[in-house]
Every structure is written in structure tokens, then in C-alpha cells.
Amino acid sequence: MIEAPIGYVDTDPYKYDYLPLCDIERDGLDSGCESLAVNCEPRTPGGKRGTPVQWRFAPKAIANPTWSDWQSQGGPTCLYDPDPQAVLRAIAARIANDFKQLPIQSAKVTVQPGPHTLKGMETNVFAAATEQAFDVVILGQNVHLEATPVEYTYNYGDGTSFGPTMFAGGSISEDEWGTKTRTSHIYKQTGDFRLTVTTGFRGTYSVNGGPPLPITGNGQFASPAQLVSVWRSETRQVADNCIENPTGWACPSSAGSNK
Template sequence: MSLGSENWIRDPQTGEIVPAPPNFVSDDPNQYKAELQCQVDENALDKKCLPGQVQCPPREPGGKSGTPVIWKVAPKALSNPTWVDWKSGNNGPSCLYDEKPGDVLQRIAARIESDFRNLPIKPASLTAQPSPHTLKGAETNIFADAVEQQFDVTILGQRVHIVATPVEYTYAYGDGNSLGPTPFAGGPLPESEWGQKTRTSHVYQQTGDFQISLTTTFRGTYSVNGGPDMPIPGTGQFASPSQKVSVWRSITRNYADNCIVNPRGEGCPGVP
């Protein structure tokens, strides 16, 4: 939901309504389709429209001209909506380069989810505070740092712009405990605040070495030849390199010796 200019979501861990994290992506409420600019029906074109339609010159020397299409938009919730023209950045039709322009969009839609998951998306970086050593029974702040990424690829001869946005994080703390999927990436703490509880921190109950791992879920949108940004079905999961953290225990002892008076006293520096 949205209040003013700020988005709010329900925290899946606590059930509370909280401000949405950075890079939060909500579902697009619209649906889109493309029609030939001068199309009357599936089998006929408006001849009066043809002389004034947008020209789609070949993109390569010796290549074929493209076909101008007009993108339409309507609310996704309506089963039989009234479609209106989608306004692009240049407020005009865009071009498709295929012998069957009406089919190429369906073919791209059929494979875009697979192509998205095979993109070289950079996973989130993983950080622990303190690190590489932390203390048993204390809060260890573990957080992710992921960024939105953009890709320009060619699919079936069309220029496709893809935006990948991190939306969820799953932490495995290496001791059998995990967190997520959660929309919260966490964040760094100043050293003076290390040991404080955060949304993504963890308390180790045993000493030893543990491998922390992180999987980031990305959601994507794609546009074809400058058309509208359409949601990519499903998501992609990308794993970060694991990080080792060594959990130590702390021991507090009191000594009566004054190390200035007796430098060899028990507990003084350099004394076994």
C-alpha cells in the first residue's frame, strides 16, 4: 500500500506494517498488448492509415524494414477491459522486426523467464559484524548489499531492455538456523553499536567456525524495442559467496596484581 510518497508492506516475520525496504517492487496493476498501427482486424489493414504510419527503417545495411505497432494498456483486474493507447517516451508507435510481428512478442514472453534467470546478475555482497570473529551469545549483525541492474540483450532479433531488482533475501547462518525469505537486507552498524539486535542479526549458541550463506531473489521487468516495462513471470535466485565466521567465547577474570608493581603477576601482558 502507499501513504503519501512512501510505500508500506507487511513484515513477513512479525506481521507488522512497516516502511518498504529500498528497491521494493510492487506488482504492476496493468496489462499490455501491441497492435499493428494500421490494423483493422487480424486480416485487414486500414489503407487510409498506411501513408501516414511511422516508418521503421532497417537497423542494418541490407536488412528488412520493421513493422510499426501501437502498445495498448488496460487494468489487469478486468477480464474484458477497454484498451487505451500506452504513451511511450516519444508518444509514438514502436517498431518490431520480424516476419510475423504479432507472434514475436508471444515468443519472447514464452522464453523471457528462462532468459532472465540466465543473465549474469551480480548477487548481493554478504557482510557480518563483527567479522571474522564474533562472540557466542551476542548479536552478530549480518546483512546484504544488492543493487538494481540493467541489461540490454537481443532476443529473436528484438532489442530487449531488462531491469533486475532485488526483492527478497534468504540467510543461512551455518548452525542450522536461517532467516527468510525476507524483504529486508539489513545494513551496517557503527562499531560502537555492534552487538545490538537488528532485523537480520543472529545469536550463535555454540563456538566454532560457521559458513554463512545468502541467496538473493530478483524480480524483473522487460521492454521490447522501447515498449512498456512488462513484468517477467517468476523470479530468479542468485547465491552469494559464503563467508566464514568464527564464534568465540569470552571469559572475564579478576586479578589482584598491579602489573606496574609486579609485571610478572598473573594476568599481566606477556605472562602465560
């Protein structure tokens, strides 16, 4: 019998077992295996065939339970592990690292106003991330993983950061630009800054359609850098007409139009 993976006893109410559906002969398949829909061909040249099995689960609290098939699995699956009893534990041991290698899409970062903002002004920054799902094969087993965004760390590009925080922030109307938000930032210098947000995703996984199990730790995924240009603002009383004097203060051709 295969118990729940180490470390997840308190979160998984089930215990697991598998039922071999036929015997693999040394030189091929017996008649029982040939009649099955699943084909457990060797995964590598010269390798051994897998063993067709039906995974089952039952409540841990019951000593001699009636086992139930994992119906969402859609049929038998193949075991290739030399010690089938250890397959769930082996998946549990590597799942945290495999989770971090998934092509999870990081949050999209938006700046208001942007891409230009003003020195000394509250600049609203927010992230938009989505829950994502992946289906992979680990140790010959079908594993379904789900990644949920749960925390954000903002690096504003000027040496300051905020987080980790559960707040993703959000869009505000144009007439609210310059007001403080939970994730806004004040740039104290002019210049170009590369802003990023690192999103922490919490993961769960299930093997062959079984119940979802938590993945230890969060996967951290950084967004592409968002370029923010910080300008200064000045107020002067002028009488120049930019059509008549293109080099007048604050006209496009003047020094006063620079950041």
C-alpha cells in the first residue's frame, strides 16, 4: 500500500493503493495485458515495459476500507518505477522543484501614469496575474498541477522595493492619478527606471486524477522589466508663442522641455 506523501499527512485525508491489471512476461505481454487499452511500451530503447495498474484511494480513518477507483483518471495507467510502492513518495520528493520549472506566466505590470510619470508624485503600480494549470508526466504518472498567485514583491528600479504583499493593486481612473494607493511609489529622482514585480505562486498537484495535494513553498516568477521615465515638473509664467518662437521655454525645441 502507498501512504500519502511524507509531509502531507494532515492535508490529505486519503491513502492510496494500486491494483495490477495483468502480469508482464519476460519476453512480452500475456493475454490479459494485450486486451487492455493502455500500452505500457518501454520509455527508453532496451528498457522494460511498464506495469498496467488501476489506482485506488480510500479514507485513512478506516482500517479496512472499501477502495474506490480514481474515476477522473479515465482508465488504467502505467507504472515504470522499479519500486512501484515508492512512486507517490518519489513524486512528492521532486514536485517542489518541478513546480518551479514550469512555464508559469508572471504577472503583467502596469504603471499609472505611464510610461512617463513625475518626480515627487504618487505613481500607481499594479500587477495582474492569473491562475494557471499544467499537465505533465512524472515517473510515468499523469500529474496535474495548478498555480495560484498569492503574493507580490515590487522592485521599483530605484533601489527601493515593497513586499512580499498579498496586494496586487489595481487600476485607478485618470482623475485619481497622483493619489496614494497600497502599491504606489514616489520617485525622488528623475531618470529612467526598470520596474519589476515578482509573483509568488502557490501550487497543488494530483497524480492520475487523485485528490489535490499542496506543494511545499511558493514558486517565484519575475515579470519582464517595465521602463518608467520620471520627469520633473516646473511652473512658470511665460508669454512665448511656440509657433512664433519654437525655442521658447517649454516649447518642444527648448531646453525647458527636457526631463
